[in-house]
Amino acid sequence: MAGPATVDPPVRTTDVNGPAGAGPAGAAERVVLRLARPYLGRLVGAGLLAAATEFAGLALMATATWLLMSAAGRPPLDRLTVAIVAVRALAISRGVFRYTERLAGHDAVLRIITDVRARVFAALAARRSAPARSGDALSRLVSDVETVQDLLLRVLVPAAGAVLVSVVAVGGAALISPPAAGVLAVGLLVAGVALPVLATRLTRRSAAELAPLRGALAADAIDLTHGAADLAAFGATATALRAATDRTRRLARLERRLAAAGFAVDAIGTLLAGLTAGAVVLVALASGVPGVLVGVLAVGTLTAVEVALALVGAARQRTQLRTGLTRVAALLGDTRARVPGAGPAPREEPTPGAEPMAGAELTPGVASEGGTHDVRLDDVTVRYRAGAAPALDRMSLDLPAGRRVAVVGPSGAGKSTLAAVLTGAVQPGSGRVTVGGRDLSTYAEDELPRVVGGLLAEAYVFHATVRENLLLGGPGAGEEELAAAAAAAGLLDWVREQPAGWDTVVGEEGSQLSGGQRQRLALARALLAAPPVLVLDEPTEGLDPAAADAVLASTLAATPAGHSVLLISHRLTGLAGLDEIVVLDAGRVVQRGRHGDLVATPGWYRDQWLLQEAAERGYLALAP
Numbered sequence: 249m250a251g252p253a254t255v256d257p258p259v260r261t262t263d264v265n266g267p268a269g270a271g272p273a274g275a276a277e278r279v280v281l282r283l284a285r286p287y288l289g290r291l292v293g294a295g296l297l298a299a300a301t302e303f304a305g306l307a308l309m310a311t312a313t314w315l316l317m318s319a320a321g322r323p324p325l326d327r328l329t330v331a332i333v334a335v336r337a338l339a340i341s342r343g344v345f346r347y348t349e350r351l352a353g354h355d356a357v358l359r360i361i362t363d364v365r366a367r368v369f370a371a372l373a374a375r376r377s378a379p380a381r382s383g384d385a386l387s388r389l390v391s392d393v394e395t396v397q398d399l400l401l402r403v404l405v406p407a408a409g410a411v412l413v414s415v416v417a418v419g420g421a422a423l424i425s426p427p428a429a430g431v432l433a434v435g436l437l438v439a440g441v442a443l444p445v446l447a448t449r450l451t452r453r454s455a456a457e458l459a460p461l462r463g464a465l466a467a468d469a470i471d472l473t474h475g476a477a478d479l480a481a482f483g484a485t486a487t488a489l490r491a492a493t494d495r496t497r498r499l500a501r502l503e504r505r506l507a508a509a510g511f512a513v514d515a516i517g518t519l520l521a522g523l524t525a526g527a528v529v530l531v532a533l534a535s536g537v538p539g540v541l542v543g544v545l546a547v548g549t550l551t552a553v554e555v556a557l558a559l560v561g562a563a564r565q566r567t568q569l570r571t572g573l574t575r576v577a578a579l580l581g582d583t584r585a586r587v588p589g590a591g592p593a594p595r596e597e598p599t600p601g602a603e604p605m606a607g608a609e610l611t612p613g614v615a616s617e618g619g620t621h622d623v624r625l626d627d628v629t630v631r632y633r634a635g636a637a638p639a640l641d642r643m644s645l646d647l648p649a650g651r652r653v654a655v656v657g658p659s660g661a662g663k664s665t666l667a668a669v670l671t672g673a674v675q676p677g678s679g680r681v682t683v684g685g686r687d688l689s690t691y692a693e694d695e696l697p698r699v700v701g702g703l704l705a706e707a708y709v710f711h712a713t714v715r716e717n718l719l720l721g722g723p724g725a726g727e728e729e730l731a732a733a734a735a736a737a738g739l740l741d742w743v744r745e746q747p748a749g750w751d752t753v754v755g756e757e758g759s760q761l762s763g764g765q766r767q768r769l770a771l772a773r774a775l776l777a778a779p780p781v782l783v784l785d786e787p788t789e790g791l792d793p794a795a796a797d798a799v800l801a802s803t804l805a806a807t808p809a810g811h812s813v814l815l816i817s818h819r820l821t822g823l824a825g826l827d828e829i830v831v832l833d834a835g836r837v838v839q840r841g842r843h844g845d846l847v848a849t850p851g852w853y854r855d856q857w858l859l860q861e862a863a864e865r866g867y868l869a870l871a872p
């Protein structure tokens with residue numbers, strides 16, 4: 249069978265979500281901090297308590313060291329009493345400080361978050377382009393706002409505590425030995441400034457790639473589940489799975505790289521603590537500091553460097569929070585930072601080419617392979633549940649190659665089931681379906697979509713660009729073919745009006761399109777695929793009568809000659825040009841013939857035609 253060997257699913261480039269961290273994170277932080285201003289007193293209190301906690305830990309280690317080393321010289325007990333009491337007091341106060349710091353920090357931050365969430369909600373509600381129902385909006389309300397919480401609780405408060413304690417530690421060391429304090433200051437600067445900068449540099453790029461990649465994977469999961477039927481119908485399941493697997497691998501690689509960089513920085517931090525303590529000891533000994541105080545300086549240095557190393561963790565956190573913070577800040581409109589996910593992917597240079605003719609016949613995406621594509625159903629029965637009434641009841645139907653047939657009938661008659669049987673989505677319980685004389689069950693999974701396919705009921709629109717959604721139907725299609733398919737489906741004018749044109753992102757499940765535009769997009773995709781047997785399940789659903797007539801006419805005109813069409817429709821208008829109309833009821837063919845004959849014959853078709861005529865005449869009379 250000729251035609252493309254593989255059909256690509258819409259390729260989600262990570263830029264669907266926008267480049268993470270593309271915005272100025274510093275500006276975003278300023279916006280967030282401005283929101284925190286009314287709670288500044290509480291935040292400063294939390295920062296001071298964090299510093300008190302770290303200081304209590306540092307003082308505890310230093311006092312305990314002094315106590316142990318002094319006790320080795322067996323001094324009178326009264327000389328140790330103060331230190332013993334201090335150790336107990338510091339050990340208890342450290343826990344108390346930690347507890348109150350957590351309490352105060354969370355109290356302040358949760359108040360700020362309540363404010364931020366209310367503002368984000370208001371901003372989202374005011375934006376028509378980001379409906380509050382969409383997963384993206386939800387993620388902004390929940391996870392992005394949590395980045396504000398993390399910025400305050402995991403970055404700013406601990407960082408403030410670490411800086412304060414570092415200053416106090418250097419001051420304390422200077423009381424014992426100014427040269428040793430100088431060495432400690434250098435060690436603390438390396439631990440608290442140079443290492444965080446290094447950690448940020450090492451992880452920034454990977455962290456920036458991480459967030460959009462995770463977003464793309466989440467969207468993959470939705471597309472693979474909700475769009476499974478459409479992927480299968482276009483033979484793109486394997487390719488979509490491969491793309492998602494590749495993304496998962498890339499994510500794993502990135503996370504490994506980030507973890508390795510993290511371990512390396514941690515190892516350098518530990519080494520630095522040891523080296524600084526060693527240098528402090530040597531300098532203190534050289535300056536004639538007594539042995540006990542040298543011990544105090546050594547242990548104090550180890551503890552102080554460890555406290556300063558918290559800044560490395562804070563820097564790492566900050567890098568990871570960039571994307572979320574930028575999105576929150578941009579949403580609140582206080583920064584010009586780009587909102588990843590809100591904007592379309594950068595526009596590609598248009599492919600030079602002739603202007604397509606509206607309604608021009610499409611180049612078949614797949615040429616028929618010489619053999620005919622006669623479709624035959626013999627005594628086909630489909631039952632969705634054992635004991636239930638059959639959806640198709642011993643149904644027989646011929647659809648010779650090149651024939652254009654409409655299938656109509658009351659709701660629940662089995663029309664969509666017939667489409668599902670032909671596209672291989674539903675296996676008949678009994679009977680035989682052949683295409684080109686070959687049993688349908690002998691077609692390989694990726695082979696059938698190249699012969700029978702089209703627009704399924706409730707077609708899925710992927711969270712990608714218009715172009716990517718269309719290319720699912722015709723992977724190799726150029727601008728001209730895209731335009732011809734879009735013109736036939738009545739979508740071209742809309743595409744041309746969009747600033748991003750073919751690169752307009754349609755949102756999750758096409759949420760940024762109207763129902764009619766979604767339907768036209770799905771129809772254009774089916775037309776682009778142009779299989780020899782084209783199944784169209786309600787192609788004009790959701791369109792007003794005049795638009796439905798125009799789209800149906802251009803759709804039929806765009807279908808290549810020699811290709812069969814099986815059109816499922818509720819509307820009976822526009823069927824006069826078809827070769828045959830089959831009326832189904834309760835899974836059986838109850839009438840068949842051309843429109844003119846059926847209208848003249850008493851039965852469901854004639855009744856329905858008269859009803860629809862009257863209804864649409866009324867509609868047109870009411871129309872302005």
Ligand SMILES: Nc1ncnc2c1ncn2[C@@H]1O[C@H](COP(=O)(O)OP(=O)(O)OP(=O)(O)O)[C@@H](O)[C@H]1O
Pocket residue numbers: 632633638639657658659660661662663664665666
């Ligand atoms: N997935 C399913 N599971 C169980 N029963 C189903 C399923 N799909 C369809 N049916 C049943 O099969 C029968 C035929 O449904 P089908 O969707 O083919 O009818 P239809 O003619 O396309 O209806 P409509 O015009 O309302 O879309 C109905 O009774 C329906 O309830």
